[in-house]
Amino acid sequence: MGWMSQHETIEDARWEPPRSSTAISQTRPARQMPAGLRLDVGWLIATRLLVASLYLAAAAWPQRLTLLVLVAGVACVCLLAASPWFRLPLRLRTASAVEAMTIGLVTPFAAVQAYVASSGATMTTGGLLLALETGTAITATMIAGAALVERRSDIWSPLARSLVLWPLLVVPVSVLPSAQDGSTRSLSLALGGGFLAAALVTVVARLAPAAAARWVIAAGTLAYGAIILFNNGATSLWNRPLFASVLWMLEVGVASLLFSVTARQWCLRVLQAIWFTAFLARPRR
Numbered sequence: 360m361g362w363m364s365q366h367e368t369i370e371d372a373r374w375e376p377p378r379s380s381t382a383i384s385q386t387r388p389a390r391q392m393p394a395g396l397r398l399d400v401g402w403l404i405a406t407r408l409l410v411a412s413l414y415l416a417a418a419a420w421p422q423r424l425t426l427l428v429l430v431a432g433v434a435c436v437c438l439l440a441a442s443p444w445f446r447l448p449l450r451l452r453t454a455s456a457v458e459a460m461t462i463g464l465v466t467p468f469a470a471v472q473a474y475v476a477s478s479g480a481t482m483t484t485g486g487l488l489l490a491l492e493t494g495t496a497i498t499a500t501m502i503a504g505a506a507l508v509e510r511r512s513d514i515w516s517p518l519a520r521s522l523v524l525w526p527l528l529v530v531p532v533s534v535l536p537s538a539q540d541g542s543t544r545s546l547s548l549a550l551g552g553g554f555l556a557a558a559l560v561t562v563v564a565r566l567a568p569a570a571a572a573r574w575v576i577a578a579g580t581l582a583y584g585a586i587i588l589f590n591n592g593a594t595s596l597w598n599r600p601l602f603a604s605v606l607w608m609l610e611v612g613v614a615s616l617l618f619s620v621t622a623r624q625w626c627l628r629v630l631q632a633i634w635f636t637a638f639l640a641r642p643r644r
Contacts (some may be wrong), residue, residue, distance in 0.1 A: 399451045400565050402440075406458050407526060407558035409433060414551030418544045427547075434463030453511050454523050457504050461527045464500045466550055468493045469531035473549070474541040476603030487602055494606040497531050498613050506630050509623040517620050518573050522564055526557035528614040529580060535599065535607045536592035556583045580618075 410433055417426040440447060441456035472493040475486045482490065504527045508520045515523070530553035537549040560579035564572045596604050616622040 399448070399454045400561065402451060403454055403458070403523065404558055404561050404565075406433065406437065406462075407554050407561065410462055411551050411554035411558060414547045414554065418547040418551065423543050423547065430462065430466075434459050437462065449511070450514050453508065453514075457508060457523055457527055460500055460504050461530065465497050465527060465531040468496045468500070469534040470546045470550065472497070472603070472606075473534045473538045473546060476535065476599050477541040482600045482602060490603055490606060494610060497610055501528055501531070501610075501614060501617055502626050503630070505617040505623045506627040509620070509627045518564075518569070518576070520620075520623075521573075521576055521618055522561060524617065525560055525576065525580070526554060528617055529583065530554060530557065532607065532611050532614050533583070533587055535603065536596050537587045537590075539591065539595055 410430060413426045413430050413433070417423040420426060437455045437459035439445070441452045441459060443452070447455075472490055475490050475493070476482065505524060508515070508524055512520070530550065533553045533556075534546065534549045537552060538545045556579070560576060560583075563579065564575040567575050596607065599607075617626070
């Protein structure tokens with residue numbers, strides 16, 4: 360039996376690593392990014408940078424009409440990307456729809472409103488009606504875009520939804536104070552600066568950790584507004600007709616409310632109730 364005792368001695372002497380050391384994971388935890396923008400963040404950044412570059416180039420290049428037509432082409436591309444024909448992911452289609460609303464609807468409305476309410480000008484009855492119509496169109500488009508994004512709350516986090524809506528809510532209300540006059544150059548600079556700020560906020564919020572990204576959006580919005588107001592924006596608003604300034608303050612209030620999830624959910628419920636009452640609740644003949 361000597362060989363058995365020798366075998367047991369060898370088994371007892373065999374070295375095993377401590378279990379506590381093998382249980383510890385050596386991998387670093389992944390940094391959390393804003394949820395819901397992993398597929399379409401590149402599309403948002405590229406679209407906003409492209410539109411910003413076209414508007415800023417239109418301010419310096421004499422052939423402004425060509426560049427503005429290209430901006431309309433970008434809006435058409437976003438509209439096509441939002442259609443179900445190309446079978447793109449739902450998040451990308453929804454983001455493209457919001458970008459199309461921003462580039463193709465609220466941006467021209469804001470430009471017309473700033474042109475009508477030029478600094479030092481006396482608004483006629485027709486100008487007042489046109490400013491009111493464009494302001495109503497801007498507000499309605501912002502509410503519709505916010506309801507569309509909130510309807511897709513299952514595919515986006517609240518942070519991601521605010522980031523998608525940023526240019527739709529901020530760019531139109533930034534044109535009136537930042538455009539010093541109603542010229543094409545001044546309006547192009549104002550719109551180009553708005554889309555450039557939207558691209559920068561999107562990039563920084565995407566690179567920041569999830570805990571800090573919401574503060575990036577808030578800080579970027581406040582910083583952009585402060586830059587506009589301190590760069591003759593307050594003077595520009597003061598020189599505008601009173602009706603245009605009051606209308607602008609109402610638009611700013613609506614845009615600020617739509618950054619809230621509660622306000623967007625309320626708008627979505629109201630629009631759904633209107634849709635149900637107008638179309639689905641009709642008696643069948």
